[in-house]
Amino acid sequence: MASTETRPAPLPTGLPGIPGLFDPPFVADPFPTLAALRSTSPVHFDPGTGLWLVSRYADVRSVLLDPGTYLPDNAQHSVTPLPVRVLRILARAGFSLPPALANNRGADHAGLRRLVMRFFNAERVAAAVPMVEQTAAEMLSGPRSRYAAGDRCDLAAEYARLLPCRVMMRLLGIDGVSASTLATWSDAALELFYGHPPAGRQLHLAEQVGAFHQWLTAQVSSAAAADGLIGGLRRHRKPDGTPLDAATAVAVCFFVFIAGQSTTGQLISTALLRAVSDPRVWSRVAVEDGFAEAWVEEILRREPPVTTWRRVTARETELSGVRLPAGAQLLLMLMGTGSDPEMFGDPEQLCPHRENIRHHLAFGAGRHRCLGASLARTEAAVALRAAARALPDAALVEPGTQPPMLGLLSFRAPLQVVVHRHSGR
Template sequence: MSDTAIPPHASGCPVAHGPLSSERTPTGCPVSERAAGFDPFEDGYQQDPPEYVRWAREKEPIFFSPKLGYWVITRYDDIKAVFRDNITFSPSNALEKITPTGDEANAVLASYGFALNRTLVNEDEPAHMPRRRVLMDPFTPEALKHHEPMVRELARSYVDRFIDDGKADLVDQMLWEIPLTVALHFLGVPEEDMDTLRKYSIAHTVNTWGRPKPEEQVAVAHAVGNFWQYAGKVLEKMRQDPDAPGWMQYGIRKQKLHPEVVTDSYLHSMMMAGIVAAHETTANATANAMKLLLQHPQVWRELCEDPGLIPNAVEECLRHNGSVAAWRRLVTRDTQVGGVDLPAGSRLLIVTSSANHDEAHFSDADLFDIRRDNASDHLTFGYGSHQCMGKNLARMEMQIFLEEFTRRLPHMRLSQQRFSYVPNTSFRGPEHLWVEWDPAANPERSSPKLRDVQVPVRIGEPSRHAIARPVVVERVTPVAEGIVKLRLVSPDGKPLPRWTAGSHIDVECGTPELSRQYSLCGDPDQAGVLEIAVLHEPEGRGGSAWVHAQVKAGDRLRIRGPRNHFRLDESLPKAIFVAGGIGITPVSAMARRAKALGMDYELHYSGRSRRRMAFLDELAALHGERLHVYARDEGRRCDLPALLAEPVAGAQVYACGPLRMLEALEGCCAAWPEGALRVEHFESTLATLDPAREHAFEVELKDSGLVVIVPPEQTLLSALRAANVDVQSDCEEGLCGSCEVRVLSGRVDHRDVVLTRSEREANNKMMACCSRACEGRLVLEL
């Protein structure tokens, strides 16, 4: 039988390709042979889940697995839609045994009084969010800071044990035990019986997500039962000292205030589940990260040379090869996802590791790129109201581990080995990770103080400041009085990122804190080269002074980008380019592109004098009569009101220059169609926060189920981070657009210079670093 007569996704049918099996879905649709053969307990899935389901992600993104009895979802947008709606897609089966156990094993569990209740991972509303809100504070970045010294000391002491051996199994000798110790400290659990806890943790994973054979189920049940009883005994010890540090003691204290929210049965269940959640996923994630990094030696070397890349490298490792391969949900009402009908009662396996390789969201998704600017969009921590609360504790641990390894064992390499995994659908990490190195080459043998060096940890989502790349200054060329052009190339001869006209890069001017944006002014078609022009501004903020005083050919710089918020619409019939002073940098690239496209265009360039205007000869040769030069000392000024008096059908005006010129242009273009004027800013005072003139406002986070208060002295971005909500940022001045969030309701007081007038009037997005609520309350899609 073939599927040629079945229209793709007709009436919600998921089958759209390939030969069919004899199986049928619960909705009566045929099942493709690939779907019928899907088995997450096979070695192919264990070794590489995203690759194992590539066929589905590309051709049959939602399919029914007869072997599993689950619908399997593989694409980013579909999975995020499931996470976003925790009413239609209940998490109640997240900890359900994926392989039902037999009567004998169930009797063993009953003999231990095993009664694992709902926890934050798998409970429905209305119980879930009140509990989450009450117990959230210890997981916020500020509250996690005091754990950092302990994690650092553990990492150093464990590396001390094997650093002179030349060989180690990182899992057995470090990566399993430290996260377990940290988890115990965080929860407030005594550290004794670590080996027993490790066995319990594995048993719990196999019991819930694995496929134990009938003869194994009884042994697993005994281990899980012992784990349950142990958790109860420890909880009773904690009740004797409720003021001691630890999240469980925090929960005990909260129980006195909210007994109906934090119940006895909940605390017992969370005692057990918390050990697994806080320990095993972090241990596996770090093992996966080290395996991935050492499989890419060039990336490993870059990380060793620049530890500032570690925070974003952690995010890319979590995206590319995270420790959470999949989650589960239960459909509570008839619905559709991705055009596929899902009846009430359907069980879903949402393969988050596949979503993390979805080309529709992650460009060149299979590429391992530690400078990927949207790496933290990964779904390894989930999303929305059930997103992992411990994500920032895991990030902190992983950063410290990578910093320790890159500093003390940069010459580490993978040993030859076959990687094995505990068979299960959801959590994965190698059981062993053998590495080797030459102890004689240990850097601290010649520099003993190296052992105690530490790089600051970023607790929370990484800033884009953390994804700088090195470039070499090939040439420094004066192009006008007070203006130099820098030609930047890759230090290893490899291609630099491609860019489009209007793009800019951020240059670290001596330190990451002194970072300035400069437009690219070369030829976008010239691969492997980036060019910027920098005007010396003695009264500026320090960036241009540093460039002019310090930068010379052969120097290494660190840049971020390119990024483009000033993009040329290449479908236009006509473009009018207006540049003032150093504003010629992005405009010159746009005019070059317009000429290459055969577009009708004109270029108007103003400056104090010709000797202070960059690229004049080059522009004249390239654009001829389309170039109009206005030098003030020659008595020529650009008459903007006359130039723009009448709207030109289908034309758009692109402008960059002094703030006074840009403000004048807005008035001149008032009669033009909305959006006809596009401007590029490099400075703004709109984002300056004056608490005396601000008011507090309330923000509802629709997807997370939280309400955040933003006080007068705090930005929305800061308030979101304090509430453990991830939002990327870079400039934090309203200039770059990195921190854009979607607005569902409420009026926004826009203070950025990124959004156009029509985008502001649409009121459906805002920049979290600077903009605020006009009054009252905003609802955001976060």
């Protein structure tokens, strides 16, 4: 049943003729706005959100590499103020997220990163490739049968959304909960904290987030949690030798579970959509060594799942000729940096194997660079290749039509990639 609740008014950017960051035109096609920001106002105050939008590659990279001036404290703050009723729901669930990873500038940050990185380093990811391939094959069996019979299938909802969750559960030794439940909880957290939902929707999302937090707390507190990430967190010691507190351990898991599966699923959905839109690309993905990896890299540059990230100034400073006061809230337009012509030639074109492709900022840079970059790259390439091989001659059911998009402040991806067998190929 459709909701009759009024959605909050769109948030303007303050640029004449430019849509707000949550407006449907921006969500559908953010590139004109990003280009306008880069060329006319690269450090631009957005009155709708109270954020300073930083859009040029050089500026964003300099911010990420200067954690003393630009602090990560606001990285996980709620974009839309949470009303009292929502806060009460979260309080009843015992919800608390002390600084742990993305928003942590404390002395314990480096040790926590090293701990988590043990589960996502290149050696472990390489060893996990057969498991990822097996999981992808299992998940494609149903869509493949329906596809062969002439039916349509939604590769975003049925495949991309749940594959990373199943892989992560196997990597980290998580059981006792379904992948669908974990994905639902993760999606709810992203929407609650990075979205612009109406008040009634916030209440529903808060219930989901509270359930997620309670489940994580139970896992961290369980005597059986001796292995995997949770076991490692329970054995971890802070720089002063004291055990890691349960609240911080839960905060680490909260961030890792969301980053390790929701954003990777979004990357896979976008890579699938852009590849299946071009029959030549779809064919090359299936048969050409290294092409899936190169395609994923270009998607990361042009349409990364994490489109923005936040920082706050520790003191008054200057960026690209603009004076920023202490406490200024910055929104780093990661997606815009991948299309900066000062850095990438022909940025609007997807050019696999471009010379400087690894220089994009989709995973950030510096001390807070994404811990799961290797896994995300590998998993997306495996998922893309497996789908192209399982569904040859696939085509979008509605070619040339923009599917519904996830449009949060920091996350963007197609919610549907509906394909069928194209008999004309």
